[in-house]
Amino acid sequence: MKRYMALVARSLALLVTLTVVNFFLIHLVPGGPLEVISRARVESGAAPLSDAERAMFCRYYGLDRPLGAQLLAYVAQLAHGDLGYSTFFRRPSSEIIAEYYKRTTWLVATGLLVAVCTGLPLGIVSAARRGKWLDSVLLAVEMILHATPPFLFATVALIVFAVKLQWFPLAGSEAIADPGSVGLADMLRHLALPALSLGVWESSTVYYLVRNAMVDILGEDYIRTARAKGLGNHEILIRHALPALLPMLLARFAVLFGAAIGGAFFAEQVFSYPGLGQLSLIAFQNYDYLLLRGIFLVLTASILMSYLAADLWLIRFDAGVGDGA
Amino acid sequence: MTLSRRGLLRLFTVIPAGLQAAPALSDRRYAVAHWVRDLPSVFAPVSHGGPHWVTTSFLFDSLVWKDQDGIMPLLASSWESSRDRRQWSFRLRSGIQWHDGKALTSRDVAFTLRYLAQHPMPVWSWEATRLLESIATPDEQTVRITMKAPFPDFLDVVAGTTLILPQHIWRHIADPMKYLDPPAFTGSGPYRHRRTVRGEYNLLEANHAYFLGNPVVENLVFKAVNNPALALRSGEVDAASITSPLAASQFRNDARFIVGRGPFSYYMTKLIFNVTRRPFDNKAVRQAVAYALNKEEIVRQALEGEGTPGSSGLLHPDSPWFARGLPRYGPNPTRARELLSQAGFSGRGSDGIRLSASGVRLSFTLLQRADSPELGRQAELIREQLAAVGIGLTIQAISIGPLENLISKGEFDLALDGHGGTNNLQVVATHPDFPAQLYRNPALDDLYRRFTTVTDEAGRRELAARIQGIIAEDAPSIALTHARELVVFRRDKAVRWFWTKGGLGGGAPLWWNKLALVPQQGVRRK
Numbered sequence: 001m002k003r004y005m006a007l008v009a010r011s012l013a014l015l016v017t018l019t020v021v022n023f024f025l026i027h028l029v030p031g032g033p034l035e036v037i038s039r040a041r042v043e044s045g046a047a048p049l050s051d052a053e054r055a056m057f058c059r060y061y062g063l064d065r066p067l068g069a070q071l072l073a074y075v076a077q078l079a080h081g082d083l084g085y086s087t088f089f090r091r092p093s094s095e096i097i098a099e100y101y102k103r104t105t106w107l108v109a110t111g112l113l114v115a116v117c118t119g120l121p122l123g124i125v126s127a128a129r130r131g132k133w134l135d136s137v138l139l140a141v142e143m144i145l146h147a148t149p150p151f152l153f154a155t156v157a158l159i160v161f162a163v164k165l166q167w168f169p170l171a172g173s174e175a176i177a178d179p180g181s182v183g184l185a186d187m188l189r190h191l192a193l194p195a196l197s198l199g200v201w202e203s204s205t206v207y208y209l210v211r212n213a214m215v216d217i218l219g220e221d222y223i224r225t226a227r228a229k230g231l232g233n234h235e236i237l238i239r240h241a242l243p244a245l246l247p248m249l250l251a252r253f254a255v256l257f258g259a260a261i262g263g264a265f266f267a268e269q270v271f272s273y274p275g276l277g278q279l280s281l282i283a284f285q286n287y288d289y290l291l292l293r294g295i296f297l298v299l300t301a302s303i304l305m306s307y308l309a310a311d312l313w314l315i316r317f318d319a320g321v322g323d324g325a
Numbered sequence: 326m327t328l329s330r331r332g333l334l335r336l337f338t339v340i341p342a343g344l345q346a347a348p349a350l351s352d353r354r355y356a357v358a359h360w361v362r363d364l365p366s367v368f369a370p371v372s373h374g375g376p377h378w379v380t381t382s383f384l385f386d387s388l389v390w391k392d393q394d395g396i397m398p399l400l401a402s403s404w405e406s407s408r409d410r411r412q413w414s415f416r417l418r419s420g421i422q423w424h425d426g427k428a429l430t431s432r433d434v435a436f437t438l439r440y441l442a443q444h445p446m447p448v449w450s451w452e453a454t455r456l457l458e459s460i461a462t463p464d465e466q467t468v469r470i471t472m473k474a475p476f477p478d479f480l481d482v483v484a485g486t487t488l489i490l491p492q493h494i495w496r497h498i499a500d501p502m503k504y505l506d507p508p509a510f511t512g513s514g515p516y517r518h519r520r521t522v523r524g525e526y527n528l529l530e531a532n533h534a535y536f537l538g539n540p541v542v543e544n545l546v547f548k549a550v551n552n553p554a555l556a557l558r559s560g561e562v563d564a565a566s567i568t569s570p571l572a573a574s575q576f577r578n579d580a581r582f583i584v585g586r587g588p589f590s591y592y593m594t595k596l597i598f599n600v601t602r603r604p605f606d607n608k609a610v611r612q613a614v615a616y617a618l619n620k621e622e623i624v625r626q627a628l629e630g631e632g633t634p635g636s637s638g639l640l641h642p643d644s645p646w647f648a649r650g651l652p653r654y655g656p657n658p659t660r661a662r663e664l665l666s667q668a669g670f671s672g673r674g675s676d677g678i679r680l681s682a683s684g685v686r687l688s689f690t691l692l693q694r695a696d697s698p699e700l701g702r703q704a705e706l707i708r709e710q711l712a713a714v715g716i717g718l719t720i721q722a723i724s725i726g727p728l729e730n731l732i733s734k735g736e737f738d739l740a741l742d743g744h745g746g747t748n749n750l751q752v753v754a755t756h757p758d759f760p761a762q763l764y765r766n767p768a769l770d771d772l773y774r775r776f777t778t779v780t781d782e783a784g785r786r787e788l789a790a791r792i793q794g795i796i797a798e799d800a801p802s803i804a805l806t807h808a809r810e811l812v813v814f815r816r817d818k819a820v821r822w823f824w825t826k827g828g829l830g831g832g833a834p835l836w837w838n839k840l841a842l843v844p845q846q847g848v849r850r851k
Contacts, residue, residue, distance in 0.1 A: 035729060060502075089363055089523070090502050099523060163559045170561040171550045172525045176354065272551040274524030282524070287726065 114199020635804025
């Protein structure tokens with residue numbers, strides 16, 4: 001229990017530190033929401049914000065207070081579960097983030113599923129056939145996949161399947177329809193290309209992780225003993241090697257999850273998929289400080305949670321990594 | 326169970342084909358690739374940003390509007406103004422209804438102007454509403470507006486941009502910025518709001534009771550796409566602005582599409598000098614740069630010829646205030662070299678860069694707005710052309726926010742940026758970036774002030790010419806290019822977009838005018 005509590009406390013301390021760092025980092029970026037409003041007005045031919053309008057908006061958004069006071073107000077808001085108010089969307093940030101987070105979660109989950117479903121069996125097969133032609137072919141294919149820029153892969157998929165063949169939509173997360181009439185099939189259809197792109201890109205990471213770990217495991221004494229006892233390859237893999245692989249995979253899960261979020265951002269951009277990546281871009285371009293802080297906080301919390309979950313899981317199974325991790 | 330090779334093949338071809346089932350509404354909808362970030366609310370902080378405002382204008386109407394020939398009646402059937410342009414009277418059409426069936430009257434117009442004045446919001450006409458002296462509604466169809474001072478641009482700045490709100494909905498709303506309930510979208514326009522999926526699309530449906538007739542498209546969609554050219558080819562959208570001339574040229578030989586070549590954009594790319602730093606505090610050096618540049622070549626290479634060079638007076642050639650006969654400067658590298666030598670930069674380093682007698686090199690950093698490939702190409706061409714006269718440039722591309730921040734703080738040598746509104750001298754005259762950040766000229770400020778208050782047409786024209794003359798002579802910035810507006814839309818759909826003369830809502834030339842979707846019966850020019 002003491003180790004659990006220490007891990008949770010460490011994660012919380014990290015979260016608080018990163019929240020404060022995020023708060024100040026965003027303010028280091030030159031410009032602000034008022035510059036964006038003023039620029040948009042001028043670019044569309046209207047007059048820029050006057051001094052009176054600037055003062056009015058500063059008061060309205062609470063930007064007229066000193067930075068320290070803004071930080072205190074922010075922390076007080078967070079204590080009440082309030083992520084702040086989006087200056088761009090004119091809605092509570094939590095409401096906007098929840099809308100976009102849901103889509104990114106689907107994308108990351110489906111992408112990771114594709115990655116694990118392809119990378120795991122191929123990695124095992126490759127390790128089991130180490131040095132044979134199949135291993136060489138898989139290594140070469142995965143190396144090409146790993147070296148291919150994810151942007152290129154996604155763009156090719158977009159042009160072939162969305163533009164040429166028109167099997168899948170080019171953009172969006174759902175069909176244009178009335179609320180309630182959008183079904184799961186439609187959602188999956190919109191998710192297919194971004195998730196496949198993300199999954200294929202991540203699958204090479206999973207493949208290398210699994211193959212290398214499996215090669216180590218298959219060289220262990222207890223595997224050689226099992227083989228000497230006359231156990232077949234399948235039985236050795238399933239009864240001895242796979243259970244040993246599981247903790248390693250779980251330990252790496254947080255890393256995979258973090259990478260998948262990064263990958264999801266590029267997939268969202270290529271496929272105009274409105275997830276957190278696209279939302280971050282909107283918030284950044286419009287200096288929506290409160291929304292950006294909220295997004296960073298949610299992402300940081302998600303990644304820390306995945307690390308925490310992996311650590312707690314490892315301790316629970318006492319896989320020999322727990323204390324040292 | 327085993328699956329034959331043929332069966333496997335069929336599985337892979339049938340599943341995607343099955344997934345192609347047409348989405349709901351697809352047979353009756355028209356999709357426009359657009360900037361969609363939020364609900365089409367009049368009170369969005371970005372509502373002054375053209376695209377959002379234009380989306381909103383499909384739901385709400387203003388007193389007057391514009392088509393391909395210029396200003397035309399919309400809610401108002403006629404109007405008149407006093408000789409001094411202080412008092413403006415509008416006669417509304419009869420029988421106009423809000424989307425909820427209630428009658429639209431002069432009281433709604435008066436309410437909207439007063440409401441805007443009481444709730445300062447980032448909408449175009451708010452500044453103007455502060456100049457309101459009184460509003461009278463002698464009857465249900467007449468509204469008489471008196472301004473505190475002559476307001477010659479009332480039709481453009483107020484009557485054409487203020488979207489009229491229903492009093493019965495808004496009179497109880499204390500904070501309009503936060504009011505986004507369904508009644509907030511009740512307007513009188515040709516479309517009603519049906520659904521918004523943030524970041525994806527705005528879905529509008531036809532208002533069959535619209536006073537100009539039944540809209541030709543039942544469901545209109547403004548859809549967010551990151552690549553409009555691909556979205557057109559895939560059928561995801563039916564019309565899109567194409568900002569890259571190269572991308573637009575690929576549609577010219579495709580019979581499915583019409584490529585609409587519009588006017589030259591009011592958006593101007595501009596080379597800005599830091600007039601507070603040496604040597605650009607010297608007018609001769611700024612003029613030398615102007616002489617060294619070949620703007621026609623920049624248009625030809627960076628914009629594939631789809632553009633026009635900017636004027637030395639900075640106003641758009643189509644502006645009613647555009648002054649002819651201003652100095653054109655380049656391309657004249659010989660004159661540029663003479664001016665640089667006269668300014669004390671007659672020496673040359675081993676790399677060809679000019680030097681002053683004290684060894685100061687004519688070598689600078691050019692900050693360039695990073696979000697446009699066309700701007701990147703313009704920066705490269707500027708570097709080449711200035712190198713030919715002995716000025717060295719290092720290009721640094723940065724995001725627009727940081728760029729404008731550095732410019733406003735004076736932490737730059739040269740910057741490549743731009744802005745819109747160049748057809749409207751009244752607008753740009755109040756812009757802190759016009760003619761260039763950090764440049765101050767009291768004589769120019771005096772001329773601006775007089776220009777915005779003088780009502781006599783000939784007098785204004787003379788003032789406009791003098792303003793442009795000073796800018797051309799002082800050259801605090803150099804107008805480089807105005808790109809041509811390009812739109813691509815499907816030939817087989819019943820919509821023929823057109824370019825709005827004089828632009829909508831403040832001046833940007835736009836093609837997605839709501840009048841392209843209504844039969845326009847009953848529209849008569851004043």
